[in-house]
Amino acid sequence: xxxxxxxxxxxxxxxxxxxxxxxxxxxxxxxxxxxxxxxxxxxxxxxxxxxxxxxxxxxxxxxxxxxxxxxxxxxxxxxxxxxxxxxxxxxxxxxxxxxxxxxxxxxxxxxxxxxxxxxxxxxxxxxxxxxxxxxxxxxxxxxxxxxxxxxxxxxxxxxxxxxxxxxxxxxxxxxxxxxxxxxxxxxxxxxxxxxxxxxxxxxxxxxxxxxxxxxxxxxxxxxxxxxxxxxxxxxxxxxxxxxxxxxxxxxxxxxxxxxxxxxxxxxxxxxxxxxxxxxxxxxxxxxxxxxxxxxxxxxxxxxxxxxxxxxxxxxxxxxxxxxxxxxxxxxxxxxxxxxxxxxxxxxxxxxxxxxxxxxxxxxxxxxxxxxxxxxxxxxxxxxxxxxxxxxxxxxxxxxxxxxxxxx
Numbered sequence: 001x002x003x004x005x006x007x008x009x010x011x012x013x014x015x016x017x018x019x020x021x022x023x024x025x026x027x028x029x030x031x032x033x034x035x036x037x038x039x040x041x042x043x044x045x046x047x048x049x050x051x052x053x054x055x056x057x058x059x060x061x062x063x064x065x066x067x068x069x070x071x072x073x074x075x076x077x078x079x080x081x082x083x084x085x086x087x088x089x090x091x092x093x094x095x096x097x098x099x100x101x102x103x104x105x106x107x108x109x110x111x112x113x114x115x116x117x118x119x120x121x122x123x124x125x126x127x128x129x130x131x132x133x134x135x136x137x138x139x140x141x142x143x144x145x146x147x148x149x150x151x152x153x154x155x156x157x158x159x160x161x162x163x164x165x166x167x168x169x170x171x172x173x174x175x176x177x178x179x180x181x182x183x184x185x186x187x188x189x190x191x192x193x194x195x196x197x198x199x200x201x202x203x204x205x206x207x208x209x210x211x212x213x214x215x216x217x218x219x220x221x222x223x224x225x226x227x228x229x230x231x232x233x234x235x236x237x238x239x240x241x242x243x244x245x246x247x248x249x250x251x252x253x254x255x256x257x258x259x260x261x262x263x264x265x266x267x268x269x270x271x272x273x274x275x276x277x278x279x280x281x282x283x284x285x286x287x288x289x290x291x292x293x294x295x296x297x298x299x300x301x302x303x304x305x306x307x308x309x310x311x312x313x314x315x316x317x318x319x320x321x322x323x324x325x326x327x328x329x330x331x332x333x334x335x336x337x338x339x340x341x342x343x344x345x346x347x348x349x350x351x352x353x354x355x356x357x358x359x360x361x362x363x364x365x366x367x368x369x370x371x372x373x374x375x376x377x378x379x380x381x382x383x384x385x386x387x388x389x390x391x392x393x394x395x396x397x398x399x400x401x402x403x404x405x406x407x
Contacts, residue, residue, distance in 0.1 A: 024165065025203065026154075027193040027258065028067060029147035030211070037072040039211055040147045041195075041203040044165065045380060046330055046355050047158040049315065050085055050119065063088050063155040064119055067147070068200045070207040072215070074222035078127050080135070081200045083119035084148070087140070088156030090316075107157060109187030113144040114152035121332075125200070130225050153186045159317040159326065160186065165194075174262060193258040210257045291393070295358070295375045295400060304362045304370035310402055314360075323362045323370060327399075329392040330355035354381035356392040358400060 029040040043066040050062040062085050069080045089106050108114060122135040143149070154161050164182035168175040180190030197206055208216050215221055221228055288296070299307075307325055308314070314325035331354045361374040379393055 024262065025195050025198045027195065028150055028154075031146075032072070035072065037212065039070045039203070039207040040151075041068045041070070041197075041206075042066065042151060042154060043068070043198045044154075044161075044194075045198055045353070046328070047155050048330065049328070059090055061088050061090050062086070063158060065151055065155040065158075067151050068203045070204050072207075072212055072222075074127070074224070076127070077124040078130065079200050079204050080122075080124040082122045082135070084151050084155070085117050085119040086152040086155045087115040088152075107186075108152050110146075110150045110153040110189075111144070111187050112149055112152070113142055114149055114156075115140055115142050116148055116152060117141065125204075127222060128224050130227055150188060153188055157186050159315055159324065163317075163319070172263070176259075194262045195258045196261040196264050206257075206261070289377060291397060292375055292377050295377065295397075296372075298401070299360070299372045299375060302372050304360075304372070307360050307362075307372065311358075311399060321363060322373070324359055325362065326357055326359040327396060328355060328357040329395055331392060352381075354392060355379065356396055358396050 024044045026042045026044055027039065028042040030038070032038045048064040050064045051058075051060075052062075055061075064083055064085045067082045067084050069082070071077060071079065086108075088108060117140045118135060118138040120137055122137075123132045124135060125132055161183065164179055167182065168179035174194075179194075180192070183192060184190040195206060197203055208221060212221075304323065304325070311325075311327050314327055317324045317326075332352070356379040357377070359376040360372055361376070362370040363373040365371050377393070377396075
């Protein structure tokens with residue numbers, strides 16, 4: 001067996017590693033008066049790069065983020081799920097012939113005018129019969145509407161947002177103030193609510209249970225399909241109000257509910273990660289997964305330009321004395337599941353999502369050349385099965401193992 005095939009077999013053997021803690025959503029925006037309120041939620045699990053292959057490494061790139069709008073008004077859909085695409089300034093442009101980087105100093109921040117469109121895969125859930133209906137892809141437009149501007153700020157600064165999110169996770173706790181301070185640098189509200197939910201039906205349920213609960217328990221939720229209705233007993237209503245009053249003693253009910261949802265998601269992810277063991281340690285004592293150990297063995301100390309040669313144009317970020325080059329593969333199938341007000345499934349369509357990313361961390365040596373210092377590999381999946389994630393990581397591992405081609 002030649003060395004190249006042996007390296008790939010080594011990667012294929014060690015592809016079970018902890019999931020990244022990224023199964024979170026955000027309450028992106030809230031607006032409207034009673035009877036016509038709207039809540040907008042962003043899925044933070046994955047922000048996709050939709051840039052055409054022939055435009056990679058240019059001054060701009062196309063980023064896509066999933067946003068779900070939930071409506072109170074009976075004349076509007078239950079929700080609209082949008083694949084919002086934004087034209088973003090590349091943090092750095094890479095000259096593919098010289099592998100040199102040039103920094104773009106302008107960043108999109110919340111409040112700025114953004115260029116956007118509704119991308120493929122968007123749909124709405126009709127209120128009349130709870131059936132999904134696809135939305136047409138829109139033309140490119142510009143807007144400074146608060147929801148779009150905030151969504152664009154997250155999408156176009158996805159690495160910074162991701163770093164702020166994970167820096168705030170302290171074991172089973174979350175540093176809300178620290179997170180708020182970090183995202184405020186992107187123009188985002190420091191009190192942006194994070195929740196454990198990530199799918200459109202979960203956002204729908206959250207909006208009615210936490211924002212519009214008074215209508216829900218009064219039996220005033222719009223229900224032309226007849227599938228949401230169930231008479232609430234006196235005991236159920238009293239128990240729900242008691243719970244809300246307990247939350248009120250701490251903070252606003254919707255804010256406290258968001259915090260509880262977020263903390264439950266963190267604890268669940270931490271428990272899952274603790275149950276999986278990995279071998280090897282970084283210099284700071286933290287454990288490496290097997291695939292990270294193998295990648296570092298191959299890449300430690302190699303020049304940054306070799307990464308670009310093998311892996312192509314990355315999602316790039318620089319912080320302090322380190323650079324981060326991230327490569328992501330994902331699989332997605334749209335779907336939805338509808339629930340009534342008491343959590344009972346009443347229908348839907350099966351979907352799924354999976355992703356894997358490899359992030360190279362580089363630092364300058366004593367001659368000023370950027371070289372690989374560390375590598376992070378993480379995967380995540382939702383209703384797709386670990387096999388999907390494994391396949392994505394195999395693709396990345398195989399690509400990274402082509403290091404022999406540099407000789």
